[in-house]
Amino acid sequence: MYDVVVVGGGPSGAIAAEDLARSGHKVALLDRAGRIKPCGGAIPPRLIADFDIPDDQLVAKITTARMISPTGRRVDIPIENGFVGMVDREHFDAFLRDRAAKAGAERLTGTWLRIERDDTGTAVIWREKESGEERRALTRLVIGADGARSNVARDEVPGGDRIPYVIAYHEIIEAPGAVGEYDPARCDVVYDGRISPDFYGWVFPHGKSASVGMGSMVKGVDLKKATADLRAASGLADCPTIRREGAPIPLKPLDRWDNGRDVVLSGDAAGVVAPSSGEGIYYAMVGGRVAATAASACLASGRVRDLRLARSLFMREHKTVFRVLGSMQNAYYRSDERRERFVSLCHDIDVQRLTFEAYMNKKLVRARPLAHLRIGLKNLAHLSGLVSPART
CATH class of the missing domain: 3.50.50.60 (FAD/NAD(P)-binding domain)
Structure with a gap:
């Protein structure tokens, strides 16, 4: 018993x-x-501390996140005073x-x-x-x-x-050397309807390997073709593939x-x-x-x-973090025009700091009320179309 x-x-x-x-x-x-x-294998510092994860389990340490918009706009967000660990x-x-x-x-x-x-x-x-x-x-x-x-x-x-769930698919590939814009210390997140009409694609370094994949709730999306397109766009088409995996990811x-x-x-x-x-x-x-x-x-x-x-x-x-993230997904993932605005918003220094402080510590940051106010106003401006993505 x-x-x-x-x-x-x-x-x-x-x-x-x-x-x-x-x-x-x-x-x-x-x-x-x-x-x-x-x-993708990303684990924040709070996980490493709370669950006593030894350093030898980390196959890479990420110091920058890059957001890529449908038009190819790139916004690099440095991870200040720390790193995000990657595991296989x-x-x-x-x-x-x-x-x-x-x-x-x-x-x-x-x-x-x-x-x-x-x-x-x-x-x-x-x-x-x-x-x-x-x-x-x-x-x-x-x-x-x-x-x-x-x-x-x-x-x-x-x-x-x-x-409800997203179907996720990725390919573990041999990490390239100096190929294209691949950076072993940077995670790339691709918000592009040609890769995923309602979620995103990713290129996440894993030390000697890398995870390249995407997810979608839309039936009929060719996950393997979308991932092949993402690899080609990232200069990773010729990297040997180690394994391929797919599974549902719940969303609520x-x-x-x-x-x-x-x-x-x-x-x-x-x-x-x-x-x-x-x-x-x-x-x-x-x-x-x-x-x-x-x-x-x-x-x-x-x-x-x-x-x-x-x-x-x-x-x-x-609960509050999940509610905020759910609202963000509903607001910005519905079209390439909205995704373009989302990446543009990520260029804002207040968004970068508060987003990564919340991610690293797994709680909403309440110590900067003026920053929250500025983000709220910019968010409203983007969602209402009062500003152009190119202006921010």
């Missing part, structure tokens, strides 16, 4: 399993081996799973099938990868951390099958993360990916931590309502 079975061994599930194991709970971490999620999910996720195991979590390698309940309690039914046989793991609680379009969420949590937190009985969700399964930016690693790990906190509280008290703590703790800190 386990206290908790965590389904999914990405950053969210691994952190949940580690936290629970360190708290003295008997935990199983069920994961499918060999899956790598498409991801193939190795980063494995590191987190290994750390959870060292903390005491038992590793199970296979595929989640379903939950069964009878007089003996709750059991996770899973198929072991090596033997192909069905196994049964009795448990008091289950954490569903099995990603976007989560099977656990679909089967167990009301509304878990109705979550679910209204409910638990089933009121024995299941709570975390990470992509709960929909916690930041709108506008698509950033998910930090929020997934926070989601794993609050799910572990809720599970521990439920196990201690016997009150199933304590499972609600996962969502309430997360939204208490991050």
